[in-house]
Amino acid sequence: MSVWPRVREAIGKGDVDVLQEVLDALDDAGRKEVAVELPRHLRTLSAWQPWRDWVTPLWVAGVMTINGAAATASWLCRREFAGAMNDVEPVLRAFARGDAGRRAAVAVRVANRLRRPTDHFAKLALELLRSSGAEPPADHDPLVVAWVSRGADRLRDDPLREALLPRFFEAEGVGRELTHDHRWPVALAALPGGDRAALLDGCVRRLLRGGTANDLRVFARLHAALAPAPHEAAPYARDYLALLPSAPGPVAELAVRQLKALPPLDPADLAEAVQALLFRPEGKLVKSGLTWLEQAVRHGGGSLDALAPALTMAMACESAEPSERAVALVLKHVHRFTGDGLERLREALPLLPPGLGADLAEAIGGEAVPGELDELEPVPLPAVEPARPFVFDPLEPGQLVTWRRYLPRWEQVERWLAELVRHASCGDLPTQAIHPPAIEGGWTGLDHWTDAILAGLCHGDWRPARLPTAVEVAPIDLLLLRRFHDVHEAARAGTLVPYLLATPTHDDGRLDPGVLSDRLEGYDRLGVRPMPADLEQALLRAGPSAIPPQGPVHGDGPRREWWPAYLPWHRETVAEHALATVRLSHWQDSDLDVAFGAALARAGGPGGPATARVMAGFVARATFRPVLDLAARGELHGRELGRGLAGVCLGLGLTEASAALRLEDLARRGAPHEAWQAAVGLLEALTEAGRSPTKVVELALRAARWTGARGEVPLVAAIAARKGNNTFLRTTRHLHQFLTWCTDGS
Template sequence: MDDHWGEIRKLIEARRAERLAERVRTLGDEGRREVAVRLPGLLKELRGVDRWDDGLSGYRVGLRVAGAGCLGGAAAVTSWLYRRDLAPRWGGADNDVDLVLAVLADRPAAWRADLAERLVLRLRSADDRGVELALALLRETGIEPPPHDPLVAGWVDRGPARLGEDPLLDHLLPRLFEAEGVGRTLQWDREPGRGWLGALPNLAEAGRVKREALIDGCVRRFLRGGTPTDLRFFVRLHEALAPSPAEASCHVRDYLHLLPAAPGPVAELAVKRLRSCAELPADDLAEAWDCLLFRPERTLVRAGLSWLARSVKRTPALAEVIAAPLARAFAADSAELQETAAGLAMTYADDMPEEGRAALREAIGFLPPALGRRAAAAFAGGAVAEAEAVFTPPSPPPAPERARAVEPPIRSAEELSQTITEWTDSWQSWERLLAGFVVLAGRDRPGLVAATRDRLTAEHAWTYAQETWPRAEQWLRGAATALNGDARTRHAWRRFLPGRGLAGPDLLLLHRGAEILRAVEEDTLPPVLLATPTHDTGHVAAAELVRRLEVIEAAGAKPLAADLQQALLRLPRTPDPEAAERAARLTSAAGGIVAGWTCPEAHVTMEWTCEWGHQGPHDWRDRSHAHHVRLAPAAVAAPTGLPLIDLVLSVPGHWAEPEHVHWWPSTLPSHREVAAAYLTPHLLQHYWYGPVVRAQARHLARAEGPAGPAFSAVLARALGDRNTREPVDVLLEVAARDELPAAEIGRQAGLLLVSGEVRMIDMVAALDEAARRGGHDQVWRIAAAALPALLPAPGERPRGGLTGFVTLARMAAEWCDARGEIPEVRDVAARKGNSGLLREIRRLHDRLTEGTDGTGQEG
């Protein structure tokens, strides 16, 4: 018997899994019991033999195969196969399924069925390592799988290859529409005709599964609810099946139940199928419209209004049931939708019952003033005076506090070690780490060495093979390595500093890191850094900067050059005479510089340039030709004599590689427009840096200094970002401080819309929200400045969504009582035609010139 164990052990240690499986199958009962007893001890011996991985990377398969073939009960085998130390380190499915199945082949059928069920119930996710073995055993044993959601998710995750021949199809297909996790597993299955989206309709067409069962399964899944991600695949499957009007009519009540609260894509398909059904009862139509016109999504409200308008035009008797839905649409958060709803209500007012007109009169208060007066006059019994209670926009919100104090400095090596552990790539963490490193290098050098040895220096050696160090963290690691006495290269601060190719704020940041590394090498670190921010905008309070200079001077040290220049750029624009007087009493040159410092001004300009995808000169505003738009900023500032400050304030005209985009506003907190100018070359990128740049609008809003074309371009592009409404908060915050360059934002927004970089619907949604939250005056000035670029030239096709933009402009003009003719609006209003756009432009023109001779002051 010992010989049997000896042979099994040698095969495991030699990693000969296939030969091992063959040998295990020849063992008798006593031999298997002996192996089962010895295996745990062998596992302990092998753990840690191989230093790569966790010591078992080469022995796992053999140990699993031996355990599966020799352990006695199904419960024991399940526990062995699921041992954590027998799981692959990097996750993923087991790669020994065939070998495990081979050693289980001679087990009794009931035992194998028991094992299959136990393995299924141990699954926790679709990518669980045991899914393959569980599925294989289920197929071999033919038992009905136990109800377990991760099994279904794992089944679909393996793909639909030879799905029609899969014995699990009939068991698991009905559960596909019920099991949690399936939708997330299949969310990327999006190509019709391929994957599950191709396999299931093909099986239905071939008669292998019932088409009605698939449609019914999708609808049942929608009714169960879930997130858009959970339901995305089922929406695609439902549309791939394309239910006929007869099939859709079987689910009318289900589709109606989906309209009030289902995710947008589900509600959209429900609308589509309901509209395909012929002769829906008036009550069902009224219920559908009532649900849709109460939805927050504008696309669904627009679809509901379109459906309502066409239905009533085709069947005028339906006017009796449209009052309640239209009253809901009066409260829509879009001027365009309000206009459409009010127009329909006024058109069919005479055909509505009295209770319907009464409901609409009660809702008039949600309409803009002029539209409300027209609607009130249209309803029988509704006096114009009732419109005096129409919706009045709120006052602008107050500006939040511009800056807050940052976390206190790092005071101990333990705190620094914890900060490194929690370090995200934020400028706040970087500044605290840098300041803590410098302070602790003088106060607690042994503790600092211990805190950084494993956390900053362990993986730093490979960076010495690079040509340059363009990342801030590389310099901090280099300084920690030098502090530990383990530097690979002498004068690394000179060798690895990039000379060009990076943006000015990045070069300043790297110079700060390089001079700290140099000071570590030369043992000249000052006791404290000057540029560490005192506020979350990046500012350094003047009094605190002077105090730090006093500490350095008292220690007989010298401040670091780049650190001093960064500190000067972080001083607030408002002078502090008391701090300047204290600085003048210092004997160092740095004290004199701070005492005489005044914030330099930089003049920023910006041009829109275009790269063509074809030959020949064309206006980049011409949408019939492919083009790639770039923003080219430039800045001019009077020299200060401080090289890094002069470098940063003179924005180069060429594109530079950004490394720390999200740190730039904190580098220049008193030079908002310069920081924005550095951001604008990356503003129009859809991936990589574009979203990061647009997110800086909030930080630029709280910076100081003039706001010109660069800041306006950043905010205008952020307002057109469909993924966030935060820029509306930014617009209102800057407006509350009376710092918003509204006309310039409008010009930049117009250019963005004309170039196709921003969708009209997204810009209108953002500006509409800003107007309804009290920013109507600023929205009007933005819209008025954008309109000249947006209105079509004679013979030109209008841009999509322009009617909604003009409607928004008219609403904002009414709310702020704007007056003053806009020549471009006047010229378009005078054209022949009766399109919806022309009617809306004429209303805007009439509003602006009402009660004037057309030459009044612009509102």
Template sequence: MTDPFEFLVRGDISAAVDAVTGLDDQGRRSFADGLVAHVRRRRDNWWWNNEATALAVAAVGCLPTAATAAELLGRRNVSLRAADAGLVVQVARTRGVPWLAELAYRLADRLRRDDPMDGWGFVAELLTAEKAATPTGDQFVEGWLALMAWPPEWQRPVPLVDRLRADVFLDALVPRLFEVDGAGTRMSFDEFMTDEKLALPRALARLAGEGRLDRTMLLDGCVSRLLRGDRPAALRAFVTLHALLEPTASEVDRHRGDYLRLLADAPGSVASMAQKTLRALDGVEVEGLLDASRAVLVRPDKAVVRAQLGWLDQLARRHPDRATEIAEVIATAVDHPAADVRDRAGTLAARHGHVVAPRVVVGAVGDDLPPPAGPLPAPPAITDPDELAEEAASLLGGPTTASGLERVLDAVVRLAGGDRARLKDALLPVLRRHRAGAEEHPWDPCCLCGLLGGVLHAAADPVEGGVRRGRWAAMLAALRRRTPGGPSLDPRVPPPHRLLRARLAEIGDRVGPPQHPGLLAAPTTANGAIDPEVLYERLTRLGERGAWEMDLTQALLRLPARVDEPLAARAAALGTPAGNRLAGWLRAGGLPTPDQRVVTLPRSEHRQGYYWGYEHLPRQRTHVLVSPPEGVDDPFGLLTVPAGSVDSYVGGAALLWPAVLPGYRGLVAAYALPDIASGADQDLSGGAAILPLLAECGGDGGPAVDLALAYGLGARHESDRVAAVDALLMLAAAGDLDAPAVGAHLGALAAVGDLTLTRTLQPLRDAAAAGAPLSTWRLLAAALPALLAAPKAPRGTPDLLTLAAETAGAAGARIDVPGLAEVAARGGSSRLVTEARRLAAALDQ
């Protein structure tokens, strides 16, 4: 039977108009019921372009209320980005729909938070046609901003200020810019045609100068937004707008208390703006300034603190009767983390009558870190289908963790051999809700969505397993390299992830009756490792039943990389192929140690065609090449890490690899190195999250771990730098940290500009404060020679020299730093020379 609504899927707009034209009330109700049922039935269909227009025409032409139309058109699989709103308005006019404006408001409330431009233009056209009031919800404001940054092609030659001047939404939405959290990030775009920086604040200031916008509203809005705070990047546009408005003395005086609050509490760029604004104002109340200064002088941003010290010095000169009181406030900075700030504060405090007691430094040789606690035990096995459904929902609805994935896979294997009907009842609602297994992500070769969903479907319904069995068999055959001319391996998928995908394929292919005791590879500790005795017991219980090949392979890779001859003899006595394989593995001590070589790879040549973002790629990147020892077979490619490109990135997939190879820390680090490096040289986030997981692994680290820590310490995002510090401290506590090697890599990368040195200061200071001053000092001592030998010392070198002097004194260990004496002997009083002399003096004590 032909579906009467098939014209919608074809995107036949004319058919949609004809279908809703001339319907009576009964026909319209019948058509509406069928339309809603059709859309729900086609939940996997993506409605966009002509399909979305046809759907919108049908919805407005037959549905009874704005609420039901918004429910249909606001579905996640409906994109109104390119829908023809004008045609929808015509249909509404023909029918006499009274609720078109209400529909626009409801759709405005449903705009996607991650992409508010999708449907914004459609909503805006409906509002304009109805001459309705402007909605001011957060998503509508952000969609408007996105359109200003990326206008339609026909508007791109028009300067932003002219587009704003003629915009019907301008007056209603501009005041909301100061109220929507995060709006400042979208406001920081450049002029489309001229690339003028921060075009929107400049255009707003120009419109205020013309009288088109209320200047007082803009200035008050800036101050209000800065007081409420936001991420520093989101406040940049408001700082720029504030400067462009050039507040008068009376306007500054009106907000004097607000500026003092910003000076004390706001992010560095905002505090600096408030500081400059107040310094330009005559007659700032001394008491208020001193109260704010006590908070300012303990801020970590040195530029603000140094400027405040200079301001207080001038204030003490102008008010000699209060010089001692001001000097006491200045003395607040004598405990500042930066040595040059401490020195300056002590000098100024003494100049104005306050003597600062000398700092007493108590030296402590070595690090003071608690011993490593060892990996936690793995969470208990899942024993009930309902519990499995809960864990599967958590896994499908959030980030895939190694621990959660292994628990679900082990439970699937055990429970699918029992009450299949109960398992199906528990799992299928979860799979439908998350659309698990509906699609792979072709842009992400490491995506596990389809495979994991397929395994869960196969566990719940054997028919589903049969549908996917051919694809799973092809994946396994490709990995085993037993099918010449067959499916090839995707070079974008690293071998650890390839093995994980093969395990999922094998489980999907084999899951179901008869009853199975569970996966051999189920970890016994939270880091993915398996106790060798436990694996031997599992093989004993397995008896004559053959072990699954990939399952046993993964189980062996999770054993500690050491020789165990007594257990090997017991495994061989089992007399089974799996027992013999375990025995051989234990006698060999695991995987052979691969060869590692550090290389620096240039950015590939840009030959032809459009390569978005090519100019933002790093010009080079340092990698670790890994290859198997001569004469050693590498059947799964696990001992081979080739030279990758500087734009390779697998995202969160790398977080699963430490549990694949928990005894081979250096090998996993080599595979994950491109992701970790991307956080430092491409400013991507999340790559260094793997570092604490690597620290929990066993085995040698080698140059890959050392290089990964160096890149992690220089990551753009704070969360990545924190992860690097955590890993550094864990390795130091376990005695596995090669601090000089990490420092040598850090210095070499920073000296040639492959790493931003200033980012490393705070994480290294945190590591020293957390109980690792000796490790930090050894790291710095190895990093400084390359930095001091550079033609121009990288920005941040003086700060590292300061920290080196502090940690050298606290650790009580003398290490020669090549090049230090030459820099310290230079003439002048630059910060580089001054801090070099400070370190040299600390080493002479």
């Protein structure tokens, strides 16, 4: 006699206690019958009862009748259960009736299936981990975010605390989840004293990693709740200094408070701190830096030469208040500066308004004439390193397994793929057990593909390949994944090539066309057809071609620092792709790091507006090495760089004075001609936007003198001809006079 009608009736009534009694009375055959009927009944209920008050009874029925941890976890995580109110307590009681080992195995599998902290089974995963004592999966960010999103009320006695708390500072998304939360900082600060040092260390490390104000707000609150004493904060003094230039305003304010509470900083550190604060866009932080500088001057003994750079920076500020306060300090304490300090202070004379400049020049010497700066000390640009041959040591079969999930550089990816094809063509395969990926959606990670290929080649465990869409990954990354896809499909069909076409011959990603021709001739002799993506990549590496950029992606983060190696002849195309994948709200934000900038500078092909915008972002953040590398190759277009820097000023909050200072720094680091051209481009773009950037014109005048620039600049001539007598017009006329005054010795 069928037992299913009684079980179905109990599910329909929603009485979990009655349901458990019915299920307890079943024998093995009855449980098997119920397990078979449950999925069909779920489809019926999904279609006819959308309010889903049947989720908890179905969960309980599945737990008590479905055999195997994997099948049980799959049942609990079915997407048909999403969006419903569910009660996990009956499910936990059902698990408690069975084997503890099965419960722990299900707990880990359910936790591993979490992709978002809002998944319908997130609460169940956490409670199963707690009740089973199972070890939570390592490095699982959605699980950590789900844990924190449930509140901190149970933190002190939470069995998951020991495993998940260390990930509180590392997991992506914790800061955004707790942006408006005030309970977690209080609960964490109230933990026993043994955790205090670890919490402070984790908090400072997380602040140093950076992020938006929303991402870091909860960590700033935690730091405030910990209220570290001076002896606790002292080891982090250098870290607090590092937060001052670019951390969000509240984090920078926290760092200032901590540094001021410590014993007095040495002059060099104090100068670094003040200069960082003077570059901030927030008036409150600028004033804080000035007050700090005034206190150091008043209370410090002896020479003030070490503070001269900070005072010079204050006098060079665009707003009047910092300049006036800094000049007043120097005039009051001028007797405490020696020759070196006075010389550094004189650098500010051309940047000051006429009245302040005259007062300062009378006290320290020099001339308060706009544009009169010391001579530029020649500095060589970085040496251009030619591309070297791309060679690598062969891998043993077992190393294909060992290294399959550790491929942090594009060179290691190329080595692994080439060696895999070589070993596969020889039938020399590893023997270790490899499991194919078990994920939903496209395979966006390289480890998905390496596991799938090895599992198929070594054990015949082929799974249908899941190539992601162009929405999930950037186009250049998709080309790389298509190469893995082609290898997977060719190996599965038994038609894998004996070697790859696209393996580069140089360490910048280029492929010698002659070598490619030889490889293709080898294919012809063997009767082998090229794999489409491998051939496409080979042609991109051997000569000009292009992949059109697209908008932002929503899957794994783009591997931008690899892109120049995949398009080594198309610097501008790579820059366009990079800009299409970032969305910036402030000049201090960027996903484009130094490694990407260095690789972009090394790439071939002409630059253009996109390359200039990328390099302008590095200039704005005072990260000059990629820009200097490009200048050393003679391929930095100064005018475009200036227009890109203007975009940072107009759209991302960089002040015009800061932009001028960055270009001056670029000139002093070995690129004065590029800085002059950039100043002209910056002036053009800012005046087109209706600005009157006096500091930029002053920088242009200095750069013109350093480089000996001559010849009329139409924009400068047009501005100089305007009526009026403000500082901007006077300085522009001075620049025009210098550019057009071509007598001997001028």
